[in-house]
Amino acid sequence: MLKEAIKTSIFDLFKIGPGPSSSHTIGPMKAAYDFLQRANLMTDLTDNQQVMIHLYGSLSATGKGHGTDRAVIAGLLGWLPETCDPNEFTTLLKNEDDIYLIKIQEKQISIHAKNIVFEKGRYDSPHPNTLVFKLLSDHKIILEEEYYSVGGGFIQRKGENLQAQNDKTPTFEFSTMKEFKEHLLKNKMTLTDLMIANEMSLTGLSRRAIYQKIDDVLEAMNKAVKRGLRHKGILPGTIKLRRKAPILYNQAKSLASASDSFMIFLNAYCMAASEENAAGSIVVTAPTSGASGVIPGIFFLLRNHYHYDKQKLREGMLAAAAVGFLIKHNASISGAEMGCMGEIGSASAMAAAMLSYCAGKSIETVEAAAEIAIEHHLGMTCDPIGGYVQIPCIERNAMGAIKAYNAYLLASSGNTAHQKISLDSVIKVMRATGKDMSKKYKETSQAGLALSATEC
Template identity: 40%
Template sequence: PMTDVAIIDTFREAGKEVEIIWQPDIFLPYHPNAMLFKALDPEGKTLFEMTVYSVGGGAIKIEGDADIESEDIYPMNKMTDILEYCERSGKCYWEYVEECEGPEIWDYLHNVWEAMKEAVERGITREGRLPGPLNLRRKAAQYYVKATGYRDNLKSRGLTFAYALAVSEENASGGVIVTAPTCGSCGVVPGVLYHLWKSRDLPEERVLRALATAGLIGNVVKENASISGAEVGCQGEVGVACAMAAAAANQLFGGSPAQIEYAAEMGLEHHLGMTCDPVCGLVQIPCIERNAYAAARALDANIYSSFSDGVHRVSFDKLVNVMRETGHDLPSLYKETGIGGLAKDYQQM
């Protein structure tokens, strides 16, 4: 939501002026989320140009680079294979992550968790208007205060809403957040994990292991489909975030590898077909509210899976394939262009 602000401010700091021309109807072959940079001399002659792609989750690819395709870190990128490996070896998903990433992954995830916590804690104290033409007020502090006045279930659900809103509102105002898996879906995983960490008094070690599992789920989707709203719609952002959070929660509640996979499957399945139609092109309406609602759905998926033995008909891998196909079938106006769906008839002011 703050792409233009970040670019303009950065160039101004260097004493340069820049003009941004938005052309949401142009979709380049490699990825629809692209930006063409051109440097012009005083006479308007092009001195240099570069096409850059934002492929989801903060990953940037530059056209022409040899490494435009990321190197595979995980030898297995299908959940069915990873689940079978865990069942056969007796290991957990987070142990597979450590095997592939090395022990240094825990320092990295510690930094991720710290950033998530700080985003929640900033967001639940801030009030006022969010930047942009929609004139939205922040809601996280209000939800937090109201939630603390309830007991048990209502309090738990209200706090989950508040924490997810807090991070999403930080994103909308240019604050530091974690792409989990994307900026537009950044409130779901920290909303769930922060609530469970606070309410269950969990040690950090267990939260980091849950984060490792959540990251594995996101990576499987990124490898086999997409986490970019511009490519597959919001199912690839909020839907995947819900799957990640559901898996992490289920692990924290003692779920088996099969139950964790089932929780992730439900978190994504019930977001199938969700369009990415931000009003005025801002990650505010309906994005912020979707984060809060998906956090609650992730906890529901965890509970539902916990009542089962983890056996179910539609595998996570099958669902990811369906999500990819569904995303490709969605018309482009429902994929981050800000001109269809809920965004229709709203113009940038």
């Protein structure tokens, strides 16, 4: 095996937390929390302490609209994404003069908006989502840590190898779809068996515990869709965008016998979860918060229209996770690295795999569906208006789900043995495309649609 095996847990990929952005909200909150823990290991601190946070690249360009400033305050207060109250979270920094007290070694340090610096200059960093935390004592830096928010709520600390940190070895090592399929053939096993075996070896959880945690993730998705179908009104931010999911849902119900009601229902489900994300409510990174409407929308459709049972839906999530692992490992799920190809493109591919696997299709069809979905998102820009995860993000979730469904239909319609492009190949193309794409189109709001509606 030339490349290191994937050691990502399903529950690292599917994380429950507040919107609107996994890379700009969840990641920075986790980085701030990690810095707080490290600061608490310091000794001989004086009473004259200060914490400064410097945001670079995409975090600086669109951090205000994505709540990055609130996220770092939350993390320094000791909050974590999976347990924080979203209502309390959205009240942070409502007023720029608000002061918060954080505690380091029983010493209270005041922090406010001026402690967060949105750096506009160039910064030599390996990732466009970079944060630097500094603890100063008597105006001298006594602790400095640099973090990268690499997409989907994953973070890396400078000088740290996350793969090397995990000393657990998956039972069936793979880094490509080719290797994944070789395991299935050699051991005469299913995708479900392989994914569960690896999750058990990486986390130490039992099969029953893994299924329970998948159920928890699915229930969080279910709640996000249901809330979004109920909630009406204007989303937070200066765009003043009105929620559309409840309108679509009522329209679909009134056209229940019409041929296109199916797509209207799916659009409503995806936009419901995505609008909840934009409002800062609790969603599931799938694989990111910006793409948190695609898989939940597909799941809601499969459960309530196809009436798949709990086990079938669990297995569909495992298929989605397998594709998500491959993309994250060999390209990226970060909008700041890949554009929206990395977020909606990845989610669409994962959803196409989920649809195929739930329908009982072969692993070749699952692969073909995921490949088709990525292929038709190649080069997609990430250009949110005003830095808010609203336009074009919310509608884009619905479009990603529709493409996923069509990818599933196309993959199911012929002999996949003659598929010309493999999933591994298209992921390589995805990575190259992301590298070649101008940074203006990768979550900076400096080009594209972000400039086409400046009146917003």
